[in-house]
Amino acid sequence: MRRDDFPILNEQVHGRQLVYLDNAATTQKPQVVIDAIAEAYSHWNANVHRGVHHLSQVATQNHEEARKKVAKLIHAQSEEEIIFTKGTTDSINMLARSFGDAMVGEGDEIIVSQLEHHSNIVPWQMLCERKKAVMKVIPLREDLSLDIEEFKGILNKKTRLVSVAHVSNVLGIVNPIKEIVKLAHEKGIAVCVDGAQSVPHLAVDVQQLDCDFLVFSAHKMYGPTGLGVLYGKKKWLDKLPPAEGGGEMIEHVSFEKTTYNVLPYKFEAGTPNYVGSYAFGKAIDYMQEIGLENIATHEHALAEYIEEELSKISQVRVYAAKQPKAGAVSFNVYRADGVLIHPFDVGVLLDRQGVAVRTGHHCAEPLIDYLGVPGTVRASVGMYNTKEDIDTFVAALKKAIMMLE
Secondary structure (H helix, E strand, C coil), rough: CCHHHCCCCCCCCCCEEEEECECCCCCCCHHHHHHHHHHHHHHHHCCCCCCCCCCHHHHHHHHHHHHHHHHHHHHCCHEEEEEEEECHHHHHHHHHHHHHHHHCCCEEEEEEECCCCHHHHHHHHHHHHHCCEEEEEEEECCCCCHHHHHHCCCCCCEEEEEEEEEEEECCCCCCCHHHHHHHHHHHCCEEEEECCCCCCCCCCCCHHCCCCCCEEEEECCCCCCCCCEEECCHHHHHHCCCCCCCCCCCCCCCCCCEEEEECCHHCCCCCHHHHHHHHHHHHHHHHHCHHHHHHHHHHHHHHHHHHHCCCCCEEEEEECCCEEEEEEEEEEEEECCCCEHHHHHHHHHHHHEEECCCCEEEHHHHHHHCCCCCEEEHHHHHHHCCCCHHHHHHHHHHHHHHCCC
């Protein structure tokens, strides 16, 4: 899929052609995104909003056009529901402060799952400590899918919010978000969806999911770093207080009282990353030109091929094998005597052969502890990966296993 549009893929690593399979951590950038950043700083760099001069008006128009593109991408009802942040982590922290201050009190409960990234655990823990609230956890079934029956049992009148990943960043499992939202809404409970690993790989429609909040990052979907999105239903954003103060989020300031701006600016304190938003808009255009469904189909086939090839290696254990996945496959390697080969060692030897994968706990220590291992090796695909990439990866893995025996 237009591999030549990504200049970094021509790089040599340790004398080998780069095979990049660490897309769940961050994706590489097409030339059109790189050019957009250079264009912004070269031709129209100026602070957005309230500027009457030409450069500021161009910058503002480009920034707000990007917001419209994001709204259209996820099928939000309005661009008012799109808040630009620094990334998924920032979005969740912002929500934990805003929603937490307004809606959570002593003894109330927040529900997350065993699969969560630290960024969807720690902000809620901090909220619970601050408000003397309680965190509950959706456990896993034997096949590593979420135990929905157990989830039904922990939903109760004290639950204020369910915050759960759409796709596991470790296992690649696609969680049943529509069912989770439906069950929560039947009890009047709001739901936040961590879409960091789903929006890049699936066609996500917030109205179809009916989630109250969705968070994701630009850099995981071929855009720049330092930019994220917090989508919220207007009914929620209207009632929640801003999490940060200063800059664009004000309407009027006096020493007696400050009033706040309209949506979405109420939640966007300080100078926004308008260059990042412009470049992200170009990344969205690029993805939509190829087709979100085409990307999803291509990546799904590659993930299945990875599992298929790994299943042929007797010393490899794939986690959540044959579960529906979006882009990522996690596994470990064992010696013939059954002793685990540390994922770090596997990753280093793959790197020496030009193959980039991620090793470790993937910022999901509770899940890794549950699996009873020090970490995993994770291969994750993007639109530019090919079947030949997978073949190179598997051949390199077999060589690494021989060296580590």
